[in-house]
Amino acid sequence: MQRELGSFPLTPGVRQKLHSAGFLLVEDIIQVTPEELGREIGITSEEAHDILTLITGATKPTSASGAVPTDPTMHLERVPGHMTLSEMLQEPQQFIVTFSERLDGMLGGGVPLTKITEFCGTPGIGKTQICIQLAVDVQIPECFGGVSGETVYVDTEGTFIVDRVKDIATAAVDHCHQMAAVEAGHNPQDTTETFTLVSILRGIHYFRCRDYVELIAIIHMLPKFLKEHTRVRLVVVDSIASPFRHHFDDYSLRTRVLGHMAQDLSRIANEHLLAVVLTNQMTTKLAAGEGQRSHLVPALGESWGHVAGVRVVLNWEGQQRCALLLKSPSRQQVIVPFQITTGGIRDVCSVSATQRHVTSPTPASVSSKDTSQGPTKRRRLDT
Amino acid sequence: MSLVELLRVTGLSANDISTLKETVAQAAIKCPVVTALQLHQKEGPAELSYGYLSTGCQQLDKFLRGGLLSRGITEIAGESASGKTQLCIQMCLTVQLPHELGGFSAGAVYICTEDVFPNKRLVQMVDLLKKRCHIPSVSDIKFTDNIFIEHAAELDDLSFCINKKLPVLLAKGQVKLIVIDSIAALFRCDFSVHEAAKRAKQLSAFAAQLTKLNCQYNAPVICVNQVSDVIHSTNGATQGSRKVMPSLGICWANLVTCRLMLSRTNETVTVRQRDDAGNVVSCIEANVRNMEVMFAPHLPNTLCRYIIDHDGVKALS
Numbered sequence: 001m002q003r004e005l006g007s008f009p010l011t012p013g014v015r016q017k018l019h020s021a022g023f024l025l026v027e028d029i030i031q032v033t034p035e036e037l038g039r040e041i042g043i044t045s046e047e048a049h050d051i052l053t054l055i056t057g058a059t060k061p062t063s064a065s066g067a068v069p070t071d072p073t074m075h076l077e078r079v080p081g082h083m084t085l086s087e088m089l090q091e092p093q094q095f096i097v098t099f100s101e102r103l104d105g106m107l108g109g110g111v112p113l114t115k116i117t118e119f120c121g122t123p124g125i126g127k128t129q130i131c132i133q134l135a136v137d138v139q140i141p142e143c144f145g146g147v148s149g150e151t152v153y154v155d156t157e158g159t160f161i162v163d164r165v166k167d168i169a170t171a172a173v174d175h176c177h178q179m180a181a182v183e184a185g186h187n188p189q190d191t192t193e194t195f196t197l198v199s200i201l202r203g204i205h206y207f208r209c210r211d212y213v214e215l216i217a218i219i220h221m222l223p224k225f226l227k228e229h230t231r232v233r234l235v236v237v238d239s240i241a242s243p244f245r246h247h248f249d250d251y252s253l254r255t256r257v258l259g260h261m262a263q264d265l266s267r268i269a270n271e272h273l274l275a276v277v278l279t280n281q282m283t284t285k286l287a288a289g290e291g292q293r294s295h296l297v298p299a300l301g302e303s304w305g306h307v308a309g310v311r312v313v314l315n316w317e318g319q320q321r322c323a324l325l326l327k328s329p330s331r332q333q334v335i336v337p338f339q340i341t342t343g344g345i346r347d348v349c350s351v352s353a354t355q356r357h358v359t360s361p362t363p364a365s366v367s368s369k370d371t372s373q374g375p376t377k378r379r380r381l382d383t
Numbered sequence: 384m385s386l387v388e389l390l391r392v393t394g395l396s397a398n399d400i401s402t403l404k405e406t407v408a409q410a411a412i413k414c415p416v417v418t419a420l421q422l423h424q425k426e427g428p429a430e431l432s433y434g435y436l437s438t439g440c441q442q443l444d445k446f447l448r449g450g451l452l453s454r455g456i457t458e459i460a461g462e463s464a465s466g467k468t469q470l471c472i473q474m475c476l477t478v479q480l481p482h483e484l485g486g487f488s489a490g491a492v493y494i495c496t497e498d499v500f501p502n503k504r505l506v507q508m509v510d511l512l513k514k515r516c517h518i519p520s521v522s523d524i525k526f527t528d529n530i531f532i533e534h535a536a537e538l539d540d541l542s543f544c545i546n547k548k549l550p551v552l553l554a555k556g557q558v559k560l561i562v563i564d565s566i567a568a569l570f571r572c573d574f575s576v577h578e579a580a581k582r583a584k585q586l587s588a589f590a591a592q593l594t595k596l597n598c599q600y601n602a603p604v605i606c607v608n609q610v611s612d613v614i615h616s617t618n619g620a621t622q623g624s625r626k627v628m629p630s631l632g633i634c635w636a637n638l639v640t641c642r643l644m645l646s647r648t649n650e651t652v653t654v655r656q657r658d659d660a661g662n663v664v665s666c667i668e669a670n671v672r673n674m675e676v677m678f679a680p681h682l683p684n685t686l687c688r689y690i691i692d693h694d695g696v697k698a699l700s
Contacts, residue, residue, distance in 0.1 A: 123636040124678020158454045158598065159640055161433075161681035210598055242637070246587040281637040286579070296633065342683065 005029065008055055017041040018051075026055060094147055096138045096234060096275055098130065099172070100347045102336040106325050107310065113147070113233060113275045116266055116307060118240075120280040120298040121314030126321060126340045127279040128159045129168075130314075131238045133344040134277055136169045138234040139203045141195050144176050149233025149274070150203040152225070154218055156242050160206060169200040171343025205229065212243040216257065219264050226272045235268065239279040241299045255303050262307040278308060320348070436560065436603050437485025438470070439477040439512075442698035443674070446687045450485060452679070453603040455640025456593055458566075460608040460629035465645040466672055466691050467607045471562045472505055473695040474605060475530050476512055478560040480521065487602075489559035490529030492552060494544060497568045500532045511694045531558065538569050538585070545592055553600040561596070565607035567630045583634040590638035606639070629677075641679035647672050652699070654692045667692060671699065 003026045005018055021041045023029045029037070034049035041048075095110030104110045111117050111134055119127050135153055140146025153160060176195055205225075209215045215237070226232055248254040269276045283299040298305070298313065305311070311327035317337070324335045337348045435449030444450045451457050451474065461467050475493060480486025493500060509526040516522065531552060535541040541563075552558045574582040593604050610627040629635075629642065636642070650671040669690040676682045688699040 122633060123639065124642065124684075128680050157640065158433075158594070159680040161452070163448065164681040210595065245637075246584075246591045282633060283637075284579075284633060299637075340683070 005055070010051065010054070014041075014043070014047075014051060017043065029055060094273075096134055096147060097140070097145070098345050099133060099137060099175075100336075100338045100345050102347050103323055103338050103345065106323065106331065106334050106336045107312075107328070108331050111234075111275050111277060112310065113273055114269050115309040116262075116269060116276040116278065117310040117312070118278045118280055118298075118308035119312050119314060120282055120326075122282050122296070122316070125314040125316065126338075126345070127314065128157075128238055129164075129340050130345055131236045131277060131279060132160070132165050132168055134234060134275075135204050135236055136165070136172050136200055136344070138275075139195070139200050140172070140176060144179060147233050148231075150205065150229060150231045152205045152207065152222065152229075152232055152235045154207045154209060154215065154235070154237045156209050156215060156237070157239055158208070159238065160208075162201075165201065165204070166197065167342055168344040169197050173197055173200070175343075203231075205232070209243070211247070212257070215243050216261060219261055219268075222264075222268055223271070226268065226274075230272075232272065233274045234277065235265070235274060236277045237265075237279070239281060241279075241281040244300060245281070251301075255301065258300065258304055258307075262304075266307075280304075282313075433601070434487070435485070436474065436487060437477045437480070439473045439485075439695060440689075440697045443687065443689065443696065444485065446674075446685070446698060447676075448681060451603055451605070452641055452681070453487075453601055455597065456590060456604045456606055456638065457641045457643065458606050458608050458629065458639045459643050459645060460610055460677075461645030462610055462627065462647065465647050466689075466696060467645055468501065468564055469504075469691050470645070470696050471564055471605060471607060472501070472508060474560060475505075475562060476508060476526055476695075479524050479526055479529050484516075484518075484521070487559040490531065490557050491560035491562060492531045492533060492549060492558050494533045494535055494541065494561070494563045496535050496541065496563070497565055499534070505530070507693065508695050515694065529557070535569070538573055541569055542589065542592075545589070545596070549596055553596060553602060559600070559602045561593070561602060561604045563604075563606045565609060566635075567607075567609035570631055570635075571609065579632075583632075586631065586635050587638060590635070594638075608635075610644075641682070642677035643679075644675040644677050645672060646675070652690060654690065674698075 005015070005023055005026065005028075010018070018029070018041060023032075023041075029052070032040075032052070034045045034052055037043075037048040037052065038045040093109070094113045095104070095107070096113070097110040098104055098107075107117075119130055121127050131153070135151040138147060138149045138151055140148065142148045173196060207218050209218055222235065244254055244258065265276050265278075268274070281299045282296045285295055285297045296315075298311070305327075308327070309329060310325075313324045313326045315322055315324065317335075320337050321339060322335050322337050325331055325333055339346055339348050433452060433454040435444070435447070435451060436453055437444050437450045438447065459467050459470060471493070475491040477484075477486050478489060478491050481488045505527065512526070513522050533544050533548065535544050549558075549561065570582060570586060593606075596602065597604050608629045608631060611630040613626040613628050627646075629644070648671045651668045652671055654667050654669050669692055671688050671690060674687045674689055676684055676686075678684070690697055690699060
């Protein structure tokens with residue numbers, strides 16, 4: 001609606017009158033009735049009606065009547081890239097697996113592409129580990145059921161430790177190679193050769209950022225970056241909370257800045273068909289009145305709760321790490337246990353032993369080795 | 384700011400604004416993008432690389448995957464007399480060692496808030512360290528001259544110290560380690576129960592400043608913390624074994640990168656001191672202590688047994 005009125009085929013006299021009355025752009029005039037316009041610039045309402053018809057007709061060639069469109073929903077139909085529900089249903093939803101079947105099951109198959117998923121939890125619960133795991137898993141080739149993508153990793157806390165990435169990536173590579181060995185006839189050998197530690201590390205694009213200005217700048221630059229790196233299927237921001245939790249006295253400004261960022265992220269997720277994974281810290285919500293107890297809630301306030309489509313809260317239950325699906329458009333609220341081993345995120349042992357890990361001995365062997373080493377390792381939960 | 388707002392304020396066209404925003408964004412990003420492979424091969428820019436600071440004991444280093452992470456804040460928590468200060472002093476010495484011995488060949492700043500700095504113990508440890516290492520480059524280091532000791536009895540002193548004094552010292556490159564012993568003392572007593580929100584704000588501002596210094600100069604930060612008892616509100620009192628957790632609550636925990644917990648057990652072992660010829664000089668009884676990794680981005684939650692003797696902190700095999 002930035003078109004100038006001067007660009008329409010109007011007589012110089014009318015143009016002059018419009019200009020001196022302050023009507024410069026289409027948006028200035030579009031909501032005005034012919035009577036008002038006539039009064040404003042000193043012409044008859046018939047003349048004014050003709051002008052308006054001309055302008056609205058030119059800007060909206062589809063509106064047949066030429067009447068002044070006051071209903072804003074009329075514009076919506078013209079938004080490019082719109083989809084009907086049946087079209088959406090035909091497009092299969094793709095997921096990034098977490099390597100923990102129960103966690104995948106909870107999320108409906110893994111972390112969904114085109115959506116924002118948020119992991120919240122207390123320090124040390126494994127948010128960063130999940131992020132690193134996903135950054136590796138997104139690169140699993142298609143023949144293993146992966147999405148064969150790359151990762152943008154935005155690190156605001158400085159907790160991205162390459163040695164740890166190496167551990168997890170090595171475990172993932174071993175796992176896939178073993179799967180390939182079992183189903184050798186069906187997987188061409190060269191695919192497994194391209195999926196190596198080096199290729200994984202090369203596929204993680206790492207941004208370090210220290211304050212919220214840098215974070216906003218990075219997110220602003222992302223569309224351009226993604227155009228150059230079209231294989232990126234995952235954007236991780238670990239964590240979204242830390243840059244916003246200090247130096248912000250004005251909370252309404254913070255909410256606004258966060259809101260803009262959330263919009264940008266969800267646009268990126270949709271346009272580039274990728275998953276956005278955010279981590280959030282927990283904070284204590286103080287008891288508001290009598291009878292209420294202080295309890296832990298995800299940080300950044302109420303309005304931030306609307307941003308992520310899928311929200312998972314990680315917490316300790318006794319000695320067991322558990323994930324609670326707090327919010328999801330399609331899945332019910334459940335709690336599943338998981339554990340973190342040298343190789344990354346895994347199912348709890350007793351579960352993984354009974355399930356189909358016959359084809360993939362890596363997670364089970366890694367985790368059992370690990371539990372025997374550490375005396376304080378998590379007690380296993382029989383479910 | 385949103386596009387619409389900018390349009391209104393500046394009166395520029397939408398295209399101009401997006402160019403403007405892009406330029407600003409480009410200027411604001413200080414770190415270029417690197418891939419993890421580059422990081423792994425240490426090809427990335429210097430500010431993104433990180434190292435490990437040796438603890439002075441090979442087994443402990445192995446346990447911690449090379450030592451303390453130079454990135455982020457490392458917290459050492461524990462009950463009194465669990466060996467927090469001992470470990471800190473030892474780190475102040477190892478940071479001065481040359482790179483090939485796991486140090487950063489630079490000095491340390493030691494901010495005391497609880498007690499006076501244990502000078503005598505430092506001198507003792509320096510002497511023993513020099514005796515153990517027979518490398519001339521080590522015996523030439525004037526260990527005691529490179530530790531800057533700062534006493535902060537109040538929060539104002541502390542914030543003045545980290546906001547004004549530390550940047551100067553770090554900028555000179557003389558210092559590559561910041562130790563605060565302890566963080567809890569000041570924040571625990573200066574605030575009443577009702578001032579929790581205020582305390583949280585101060586803590587996060589404090590941690591932000593430390594993190595900034597840490598990023599800028601790649602100098603590890605160690606914060607010593609006290610512990611509080613965990614009291615279950617459901618059963619009234621702690622049952623069976625005592626359970627403790629680091630103090631200052633979740634707000635502080637969110638700001639810490641690695642958390643180590645030290646504790647003391649009732650077991651003892653006998654340590655024999657030997658002289659150069661291998662003869663037993665003296666025997667001491669040393670308490671076995673536990674070091675537990677509560678959380679760290681690169682370490683599993685494991686436990687390591689260690690003792691403290693004349694030389695300092697040592698892991699038990």
